Amino acid sequence: MSMVYDSEYPVPMPPIIWDNMGFWEGIKRHELVFQRCKECGTWLHPPRPVCPKCRSLEKEWARSTGKGTVYSWVTYLESAHPSFKAPYSVVLVEMEEGVRLVSNMVDISPQEISIGMPVEVVFDDIAEGLTLPKFRKAG
């Protein structure tokens, strides 16, 4: 089971601003990228103008392995927005790089999700101009 959308209601578009643009450009190319500090190598997510560890302004968009584990998850039994049909689950994935990302799972029922489950990224082209990084259970 994956997220089911109601075609009558557009999915809320992610507000894209200068600080997070690189992330969404990567997703459009089907690449999961995170900010990485050029000075100290710290991986950053959500993206920020300054590295909170070394305060450098120099950062790059670096490719993630796309692999991680479920750190926590919830199941919406009442939808929070008409474009998403309940029930649906939202996961917090801890990536191999150490950063965490809010997302959805594909091809799995909410009952099968568990903390610590290994997952890998997939790209879901859900609407014209909107691709989302989602996760499936890894082998």
Place this chain on the structure above:
Amino acid sequence: MNSMENRAAIVGIGVTDFSKDSQRTELYMTCQCIKEALDDAGLTPEDVDGLVKQTDDATDEHAVTSSMGMGNLTYFGECRWGAAPSAMIMRAAMGVAAGVANYIVVYRAVNGSSKRRMVASMRASGQMSTSDLLQWTFHAPFGHMSNAGRVAMIVRRYMHEFGVNSDQFGWVPIACREHGARNPNGMFYEKPLNFEDYLKSKMVVEPLRRLDYYEEADAAAALVVTTRERAKDLRQRPVYVLSAAQDMLAETEELTSYYRPSISSLLEIGKVGNKIFAMAGVAPKDINCVQLDDSYGPLVPMQLEELGFCKPGEGTDFCKGGDRITLGGELPLNTSGGSLGEGHIHGMNHLIEAVRQIRGTSTAQVKDAELVLVASGAGGPASGLILGGKS
């Protein structure tokens, strides 16, 4: 000496009725409860020279001064988020301690039930702060859009790390409703809750049930703060602000602090607790009752842990059966009902109730209550204070 240490007192309180539809504007309710708070203190609007409001409040300071005939405002300021209530008292206490104003009114009015929620309407209209944008960008496209859902993510991790079953969160709403059932001004007067009711409550965002989060309300509250010295000349027994503190960390987000090493503890509340206990010179065992942030019941055990009333992971055991946290127990919780059992006005009623306990006028009065702790803003930027009957 910390400048916040026992310099100010709360000398007047006013609160409206709690309802699903006030049929009044927030400005009307604000004026109504400010008038009541000033009468309570034995002051007039001419005496007021400071106002502190919650940032998102619909009622601007100038609307209040014009309506109330306050002619001489020398201090006005704002506090944000769920952390606002205790922080507003702190801001007012700082104002009178520094001498920039003598009588400061803290107010908050919400038509949270009858009117579309402020945050939702701000987002719909595209008026978002940078931090809101960060949250929204990475959460909204995945349907992670309700505050209950945001909190549920933290609660699930807590359950996993400490082996807690979600049924065990029931004792918090049950305790709040037991107290709320005694409060004729709240929304659950004579409507207590039992464990079976809790188990039957529908899951909204698993692992959170409907009864795990606040009851939307229309209501307003106001408090008057002045110096410890001036307080002695006024109508009521002064309630002293023995200590107050705020806290925010590098990875604090409002309800979504998901990106730090551990998300299963409320670090900001813990830091606030350390500061307010040290500043007041008291320990958790000295506190007679607590008014904690029960916007989300499952965050209450985590607050009890962070504040040192029990050890990490033992919060749900502390609440189990309700004996410790209800009237007659060692630490009665949210004795007016709080957000779960009186009505949700973003924590302002918790301040009012803390004052009532020390005055001895609560509908769930703790015998000889002399020290009351209030925490505001669980799951985000936080604040808290300790009120006392003796300076």
